[in-house]
Amino acid sequence: MSQKKFANSHPHHHPHHHSCSFCLLNRIWRRKFLLLSIVLIFLIITITITNSRLNVFSSLFSPSYKFQYNQQQHQRQHLAASNKDNGDTFNNNNDDKMNLRNHQHLKADNYMSNSYNNDNDNIRRQSVVYIHPPGDEQQNKAYIPKNRFIHLDLKGAPPKVEYLQQLFPLLRQAGANGILLEYEDTFPYAGELLRHAVADNAYSLSEIEDIKRLAKENGLEIIPLVQTLGHLEFFLKLEHYRHLREMDEFPQAICPSRNDTYELLTNMIDQMLIAHPDSKWLHIGCDEVYQIGICDRCKHKERDELFLNHVKRIATYIKEKYNVTSIIWDDMLRQFSPDFVKSYDLDKIGVEIMIWTYVDDIYRFIPTQNWMFYAETFPKIWGASAFKGAFGETLTVPNIKMHLDNNIAWLKALDEQESSFKEIRGLVITGWQRYDHLATLCELLPSGLPSLVIDLLTATNGKYESKLLEKFHQLMNCPHQLDYTYNTMGARLFTQYPTFSHLINCDFPGSKVFRLMQEFENINKRVDDYLYDVTKHKAWLTDYNFRHNITSPWRIREGLQDYANVMYGLKSLVKMAITALGEIYDEYTVYEWIEEKLYPQLLRMEKFYNQTIKIQELRVWPRRPIKPAVDLQRFIDKINKEE
Incomplete structure (x- = not known):
């Protein structure tokens, strides 16, 4: 065996030398082929693993995964919220107020909390992070609220009845079946008690009748x-009613412990329900009561006791005299003890709550324990979303x-909570006109x-779908070409045109x-950019130049080159505002908007021009060094004294 092996391995002793050389070559090539095969198999396995990892990685950014991730985060938030008490949840929400109008009440245990310092001026709207555009993947199940009411906030700027005549049919076509009508100072209250509170541009009783008729013709039920x-504020701001304030410093909340308070409020209610005899509900507000339990009459009582006694007294009056159900905003209840609220049996006098929040995560501000508390205390509830007036005061x-x-989030939340309540009345889509009576x-x-x-189309459909855009553009009376172009964009429309600026070519009421x-x-x-360029970016027409009368006449001529065009655009906008706003509002509202938005720019442009023309007349200029401004020394002296 060993000899044979030796013979086979040694060519000089093999009888077929050339054949053995061929065998040797074969063995070498077989080894190379085997090695190459192993390398190829290794490469294939590596590529397969890499691709699978890439697929997993890319799926993390797909819409479906984002939705699943959001759902998981949502569930975690629910669980976390359930493990916190009401007050802790409330206080943690403070971190997210930013500059949004939140309508969200904070727990207030002392004077400063009740008056809310200045930090909480914007607490009426909640902040939120938006991860994906609205799309069909967000909500597969449809939930259509039984009632789809639109909140019309009329305070201090009532639209002309002629405009409402155009608006109401559009609301009906989009799916609305009711209106929450907040008149405030635009209702024509009569009598000595209330006549001082009525705005000079309030509706007349005949106009109220016209509004009711228009609503009825369009199948819109009214809740005043x-x-x-x-x-x-609309009457507490006046000297005539000053004595009714809970705090003299703030004309927001009325003292609930005074008999003349009750007399005045019931007078308001009487006049409102006499004007709306067919209304089944009366919304009595009671949100954002920042000052309560502070005045001499109230300071010895608990805040929740004062609030609930007041609600019960007003709601009982309305139920017994008019057989009308009272609705209140829910936010003040969020900070009260559930057992204490239950002890008042508000449901037995028909009180219903309207739960509001304006974010895309409803449970973030209305956590699970609040829903449980509400379900045990109020058999019938409403939800409230927003279509405007929620994300910036100006x-x-x-x-x-x-x-x-x-609104999509609200449909989902109401669907999830429906089984917990005897009835979910519906969804009110709010539209605030001012953040409060004293705001612009x-x-x-x-x-x-x-x-x-x-x-409204989304609520009527029960969920958002891209196909709603076709009906939306039809209702907005858009040109056919525009209608087709933007309908095909789907969810991209919301990211590329977040304010729907493409609708400038459409012809809807108020377009x-x-x-x-x-x-x-x-x-x-354009005005901001121009003034910044000539007075900040460049160095010849700054405030310093104007104060010390030193500049280059050549540069003045350069700075005034675009002035006429910019000013012409601003003046044209004033004319446009007078015409467009005048078709919908009275002159008071027209001029308020112009004074707030355009007048400051007119003044800035005028001041700049006058200063420039004056300094342009100079032919000699001061020698350096230039003495500092006299008024500057006043500040420096004051600062040095403070140190």
Whole structure:
């Protein structure tokens, strides 16, 4: 065996030398082929593993995964919220208020909490992070609220009845079946008790009748809203009613312990329900009562006791005299003991709560324990979303995507909570006109109408689907070509045009005002950019130059080159505002908007021009070094003394 092996391995002893060489070559090639095969198999395995990892990685950013991730996060938040007490949840929400109008009440245990310092001025709207555009993947199940009411906030700027005549049919076509009508100072209260509180541009009783008739013709049920505890600035601001304030410093909340308070409020309720005899509900407000339990009559009582006694007294009066159900905003209840609220048996006198929040995660501000508490205490509830007036006190056009996200979230939440209640009455889509009576205007109703219509279509459909865009553009009366172009964009429309600026070519009720707001953004930016360029960016027409009369005449001529064009655009915008706003509002509202938005820019441009023309006349200039401004020394002396 060994000899044979030796013979086979040694060519000099093999009888077939050339054949053995061929065998050797074969063995070498077989080894090479085997090695190459192993390398190829290794490469294939490596590529397969890499691809699978890439697929997993890319799936993390897919819409479906984002939705699943959001759902998981949502469940975790629910669980976390369930493990916290009401007060802790409330206080943690403070971190997210940012600059949004939250309508969210904070727990207040002392004077400073009740007066809310200045930190909580914007607490009426909640902040939120938006991960994906609205789309069909967000909500597979449809939930259609039985009642789909639109909140019309009329405070201090009532639209003309002629505009409501155009608006109501559109609301009906989009799916609304009711209106929550917040008159405030625009209702024509009569009699010695209330006549001082009525605005000079309030509706007349005949106009109220016209509004009711228009609503009825369009199948829109009216729920009037009368604030009865907080947000009573419209009359508490006046000397005539000053004695009724809970705190003299703040004209927001009325003292609930005075008999003349009760007399005045019941008078308001009487006049409102006499004017609306067919209403089944009366919304009595009671939100954001920042001052309570402070005055000499109230300070020895608990805040929750004062609040609940007041609600019960007012609601009992309404039920016994008119057989009408009272609705209150829910936010004050969130900070009270559930057992204490239950002890008042508000449900036995028919009190219903309207739960509101304007974010895309409802449970973040209405956690699980609140829903459980409400289900045990109030058999019938309402939800409240927003179509405008929620994300900035001075906005002119709402962010449609953010509001749609909120409405989509509400449909999902109501669907999830429906089995816990005897009845979910419906969804009210709110549209605030001012953050409170003493604030300036935020988004006007016509500029918020596109947001309202897409939200309403979504609620009527039970969920958002891209196919709703076709009906939306039809209701907005858009040109056919525009209609087709933007319908095919689907979810991309919300990210590329968050305020739906493409609607400037559509012809819906108030579309001229919508175009005005879009043009305002352009002109306002142009004025800001121009003045920044000539007075900040460049070095010859700054405040320093004007104070010390030192500049280059050549540079003045350069700085004034664009002035005429910029000023012409601003003046044209004023004319546009007078025409567009005048079709919908009275002259008081028209001039308020112009004074708030355009007048400051007119003044800035005028001041700049006058200063420039004056300094342009100089032919000699001061020698350096230039003495500092006299007034500057005043500040320096004051600062040195403070040190």
